[in-house]
Amino acid sequence: MAEADTSGDNKKERRVFSPAELAAGLVHLLDVEELDVDLYRGRRNPGGRGRVFGGQVIAQALKSAVASVDPERHVHSLHAYFMRPGDEDFPIIYRVERDYDGGSFSNRRVIAMQRGKPILNMTASFQKPEAGLTHQFDLGDVPMPDELPTEVELLRKMKGQIPEPFYRFMTRPRPIEMRPVDPWSPIDPRKREPRRQIWIRATDLATDSQIMHRAILAFASDMALLSTCMQPHGVSWMTRKMQSASLDHAVWFHDDVDMGDWLLYDTDSPWSGAARGFNRGQLFTRDGKLVASTAQEGLIRLRDE
Template sequence: MTNPSPEALAADLCDLLTVEEIDTDLYRGRRIANGQGHGRVFGGQVIAQALQAAQQSTDAPKVAHSLHAYFMRPGNDDYPILFRVVRDFDGKSFATRRVIATQKGLPILNMACSLQVPEDGLRHQDAMPDVPPPEDLKSDVDVRAGMVDSIPERFRAHFTRPRPIEIRPVAPRSFINPEKSEPRQDSWFRISAPIGDDPAMHRAVLAYASDMALLGTGTLPHGVNWMTHKLQSASLDHSLWLHEDFRADDWLLYTCDSPWAGHARSFNRGKIFSRDGRLVASVAQEGLMRLRE
């Protein structure tokens, strides 16, 4: 079976993240097409679709600058997701939306989103880490292909499946023999092909990708992962702040750290930089990290 092209993967992700308005303040996010889902809905998909619902319910020129979400139940890839938007506030400068995502009549995610009319102000930011450029690094696809023979058969299809987000880790880690290391990792990422100029879609793609590295960062000091240990992990909440304009089809650097873990939870943070060194987004997440030996 031939793998889909990068252009097809990118187009399918944009289609997935385009929510359909079915009534006033009621939207439907489609499920992954052609039976390509993996059982549980990826948390970044729910966040990105909820963000799209909030963005579609708000008139320009207000743009999303922050969101805060709680996961309550795992989503099911077999069903679409409904998003109910509550318009809590519409001011001259800011608007606030609540979004409730449901499946089969049950809420799976609650999200609050704030949107602002762009304006200038005082500026400062953290510096971007000094890391090799993406052109000097192997793609995650190549890294995985190099170790696929060591992966248990039952994991191989999931491990090697084509992905719409291209990732180039600065320091690839072993999925078979994870070693304890500092709870920090850096990786470049972008959507696999150009996606046009709609800034709302670029924000949705970044929101989708922002859920891809955080949980793994919390496992690094412990030398465990979901493939080698009976590790139960899931996102519990997710916060994203959008600072600057960016393109999700240009390389972005995601630098993550985990300052604390305990009580079957880990706390993880991320900073996302553009290639020219601008801090374009910040992320924070608490996740379930439970060993069941």
């Protein structure tokens, strides 16, 4: 079970959520509401404050695009650009443009808007299943998730070193469980090579919808990716004067996805400069199948005093 804080005017209450409730809440959050033909509304994250998580906007945009495509065609890639931060105080409207339908592929463009202004542009490509030449990178030698502590368990050992608001935010109940192979602390971000490996899964996920599993993967793929390019510099998103934000995000789906089981998110960063960092990721099943790849460039700016 997991606990969450809900604040009243003069008191704080503790509400307990089961992993199944958290997973059901994520599915509900990502399942957009149809307003008109090719026009959708994304739900607000209950209890969300400040800036909307980028993975949520990408996943809701993908769910919006799917409704206009032949169900036999599966999303194989998406490319998104973030333009403005989303505001948790307002819902997000998604407009879908049906740019192309060919013999094998379909292409959709999605504009996410809040209060009349675009916050994200995304294109997604869909393909009819077909056979082809096959190869992939190997998973390599890596500890299995059952051998590793969760990210929350690691953070609890640092309680007292982290300001209380950050600690509560970082240990809040989440539907995505993460188990780092070689933990990296945002509190004490010592310099290390730009590579991370984290096992991720959605806990107690009760849906067989492949598009929902792919939407959840898109949601989770924005986690821990940008920080990879910060590691060689000994900084994190908690570093004083650090300004960080996702600028763009891409996902390639290579095969069906089961987000209810563990996936290894293997990320690296071959370059950073000009206040930007470039990051790549690969997602493997426990038996070594490569099911998705990601790429992201983000802002990593150390501001003046």
